Amino acid sequence: MWRDTVATGWFAIVMLACTSTGSAYEVIEVRNGGTITGSVALTGTPPPPRQFTVRKGAEVCGTNRVLTKVEAHHGMVRGVIVAIEGVEQGKPFPTYQAKAKGPGHGEFHYTGGNTMNLGVHLKTCSFGPFTGVMMADDIIRFVNHDSIKHILHTYALQGRNTKMLKTVHTRSLGAESQTEKVFPAKRLRHAHAVALTCDRHDFMENWLYLAHNPYYAISDETGHFSIDRVPPGDYVIVAWHPVLGMQEQHVTIASHGRLAANFEFTK
Amino acid sequence: MIRERKVDNRHFIPCLVLSISMLAMGSQAAQAALLDGMMDTVEEALAESLAEKNERLTTGNFYTDSSPNAHGPIGMMGEHTHEAGEVMFSYRLMHMWMHGTRHGTTRITNDEALDLGPYGVVPESMRMMMHMAGFMYGWNDTVTLSVMVPYILKSMNHRNRRHTAKFTTRSEGVGDIQLGSLWRLWAVEAPSLGAHRFHLNLSISVPTGNIQPTDSTPLRPDGQRLPYPMHLGSGTFDFYPGITYGGEKGQVSWGFQAIGTLRAGKNANGFSKGDAYQINIHGAYAIVPHWLSGSVRLSWHDWKKYNGADPDINMRVVQTGVPARLGGQRLDVLGGINVLLPEIMGIENRLAVEGGVPVYQYLDGQLETDSVVTFGWQGLY
Numbered sequence: 133m134w135r136d137t138v139a140t141g142w143f144a145i146v147m148l149a150c151t152s153t154g155s156a157y158e159v160i161e162v163r164n165g166g167t168i169t170g171s172v173a174l175t176g177t178p179p180p181p182r183q184f185t186v187r188k189g190a191e192v193c194g195t196n197r198v199l200t201k202v203e204a205h206h207g208m209v210r211g212v213i214v215a216i217e218g219v220e221q222g223k224p225f226p227t228y229q230a231k232a233k234g235p236g237h238g239e240f241h242y243t244g245g246n247t248m249n250l251g252v253h254l255k256t257c258s259f260g261p262f263t264g265v266m267m268a269d270d271i272i273r274f275v276n277h278d279s280i281k282h283i284l285h286t287y288a289l290q291g292r293n294t295k296m297l298k299t300v301h302t303r304s305l306g307a308e309s310q311t312e313k314v315f316p317a318k319r320l321r322h323a324h325a326v327a328l329t330c331d332r333h334d335f336m337e338n339w340l341y342l343a344h345n346p347y348y349a350i351s352d353e354t355g356h357f358s359i360d361r362v363p364p365g366d367y368v369i370v371a372w373h374p375v376l377g378m379q380e381q382h383v384t385i386a387s388h389g390r391l392a393a394n395f396e397f398t399k
Numbered sequence: 400m401i402r403e404r405k406v407d408n409r410h411f412i413p414c415l416v417l418s419i420s421m422l423a424m425g426s427q428a429a430q431a432a433l434l435d436g437m438m439d440t441v442e443e444a445l446a447e448s449l450a451e452k453n454e455r456l457t458t459g460n461f462y463t464d465s466s467p468n469a470h471g472p473i474g475m476m477g478e479h480t481h482e483a484g485e486v487m488f489s490y491r492l493m494h495m496w497m498h499g500t501r502h503g504t505t506r507i508t509n510d511e512a513l514d515l516g517p518y519g520v521v522p523e524s525m526r527m528m529m530h531m532a533g534f535m536y537g538w539n540d541t542v543t544l545s546v547m548v549p550y551i552l553k554s555m556n557h558r559n560r561r562h563t564a565k566f567t568t569r570s571e572g573v574g575d576i577q578l579g580s581l582w583r584l585w586a587v588e589a590p591s592l593g594a595h596r597f598h599l600n601l602s603i604s605v606p607t608g609n610i611q612p613t614d615s616t617p618l619r620p621d622g623q624r625l626p627y628p629m630h631l632g633s634g635t636f637d638f639y640p641g642i643t644y645g646g647e648k649g650q651v652s653w654g655f656q657a658i659g660t661l662r663a664g665k666n667a668n669g670f671s672k673g674d675a676y677q678i679n680i681h682g683a684y685a686i687v688p689h690w691l692s693g694s695v696r697l698s699w700h701d702w703k704k705y706n707g708a709d710p711d712i713n714m715r716v717v718q719t720g721v722p723a724r725l726g727g728q729r730l731d732v733l734g735g736i737n738v739l740l741p742e743i744m745g746i747e748n749r750l751a752v753e754g755g756v757p758v759y760q761y762l763d764g765q766l767e768t769d770s771v772v773t774f775g776w777q778g779l780y
Binding site: 187188189280281283285287295296297298299300301302303304305306307311331332 | 431
């Protein structure tokens with residue numbers, strides 16, 4: 133009798149463990165969604181662009197490169213991730229491409245749908261725009277279009293004061309090759325962003341915010357952003373930039389409502 | 400005479416089980432390094448103290464190909480790991496010259512060496528050259544695999560007690576092939592802290608080297624089995640467990656490596672070489688950043704005497720035929736140069752040379768080492 137009880141209990145525990153896959157985002161039709169718009173401003177002087185002398189693969193990368201980490205125009209910041217946390221159901225992930233501003237021409241391709249489906253296309257020694265988004269437990273495809281090798285090195289930004297970069301994965305990407313990688317949520321449980329770097333080229337540095345849903349936007353050249361079809365409710369909205377840091381606001385979205393949320397960073 | 404063929408497996412089974420289990424574990428490695436997640440408290444404390452200096456702590460970065468001294472001196476093996484998917488080919492040419500006999504820490508004359516037995520023949524000098532082809536592959540974020548294939552040429556000059564005959568014996572062929580694995584343990588770095596990287600070494604050698612080489616001698620012009628130092632392998636499966644640490648800050652790098660050699664039982668000829676260990680401490684400075692570095696190294700070797708004996712090797716003829724005399728200790732001081740060359744066809748090339756002399760030797764009436772020189776090329780893709 134006791135053996136049956138133990139076996140049944142063990143079976144139940146195993147089944148529970150197998151079916152508990154966490155709180156995955158679910159795509160549903162959003163009929164009464166609201167919209168959040170806003171802007172991101174910067175007070176103070178942004179850090180100057182960093183200059184690099186290219187030592188490996190200069191025939192592809194160029195002999196000198198510049199890395200602009202904070203791009204601000206008339207006090208407004210480009211490239212800040214604005215994300216709504218805690219949305220578990222809603223619109224599908226968007227389909228779009230984000231291209232680097234140069235001198236490299238890397239691209240982030242988001243196929244979208246039920247998951248983010250990110251593809252990182254390395255071109256002329258660039259992963260893509262300085263900031264972007266990614267999802268844990270989602271397949272990410274890295275495609276090297278260059279005729280030289282890159283060594284992909286990803287770090288999780290974590291720690292109480294976000295002063296720690298922890299290696300998640302490294303991969304040698306041969307000339308014109310590709311690889312796929314899933315970044316497990318377990319490895320990223322203490323992280324809020326992932327740095328993409330190339331061990332061979334120190335000017336290749338990009339940051340992907342760990343989004344959990346498609347309710348995010350990246351501020352444009354005028355510092356503005358817009359997030360639509362947000363299911364009504366109370367949320368925390370986060371603005372994050374790898375250099376400027378993180379800010380949060382608590383917001384309430386009404387049915388078909390429009391809400392303004394502005395952020396201001398100081399440097 | 401009954402030949403002893405009993406195989407002593409005291410190391411073989413546990414080492415083989417350990418090797419296979421670690422490789423199985425490595426294939427499933429979910430971490431970037433073995434100690435990932437176990438050093439969180441240390442890492443948090445480091446990150447907190449570095450934050451006061453406005454610095455960020457980086458963990459798990461084992462990349463070592465940005466400067467000439469990021470690789471250790473060429474005379475060392477398994478001192479760096481590779482990123483997943485990286486491939487490195489290497490070639491080393493090692494030359495060792497031995498001349499004269501040492502008994503304890505004292506250099507003795509050839510006549511005194513003959514009286515140690517007494518023996519009828521004394522070795523005056525020996526030259527060993529080894530061509531070593533190497534291959535390393537970054538299997539995943541944790542494990543780097545390696546294969547090393549040596550081709551060895553040995554020659555030993557002798558004379559007899561009466562000074563009436565001088566002769567040279569030679570042996571040549573493939574040595575013991577070594578299959579290795581390197582296991583990333585932990586790495587931290589920050590601008591003020593420098594980089595600190597730790598990994599485990601776990602290798603096994605396959606007994607492909609000849610342990611019964613023959614050559615003509617005045618006693619046996621038709622061919623005689625040569626004594627132990629002329630063998631090209633150990634005849635046993637040998638395990639090489641070890642730990643390696645490497646540090647780097649600015650133009651300076653340094654490192655430590657301790658590697659053991661455990662012989663798995665006795666070979667088919669009834670003997671085994673003694674267990675051994677080696678400790679290396681090295682430092683280097685990038686004289687021309689991104690191009691040229693110079694290094695110094697202290698290398699301590701300790702090897703035990705042989706167990707058992709080959710019945711076809713006469714112990715009364717020459718000191719090199721006495722297995723109980725083949726233990727010893729040696730401390731080498733070596734200097735080297737590493738050159739990081741521009742890429743050719745997408746392959747990063749390194750050239751390096753290292754040479755040195757012993758400053759301490761303790762031998763039991765054997766040929767003493769006078770110099771060791773290693774030249775090498777490494778091509779990374």
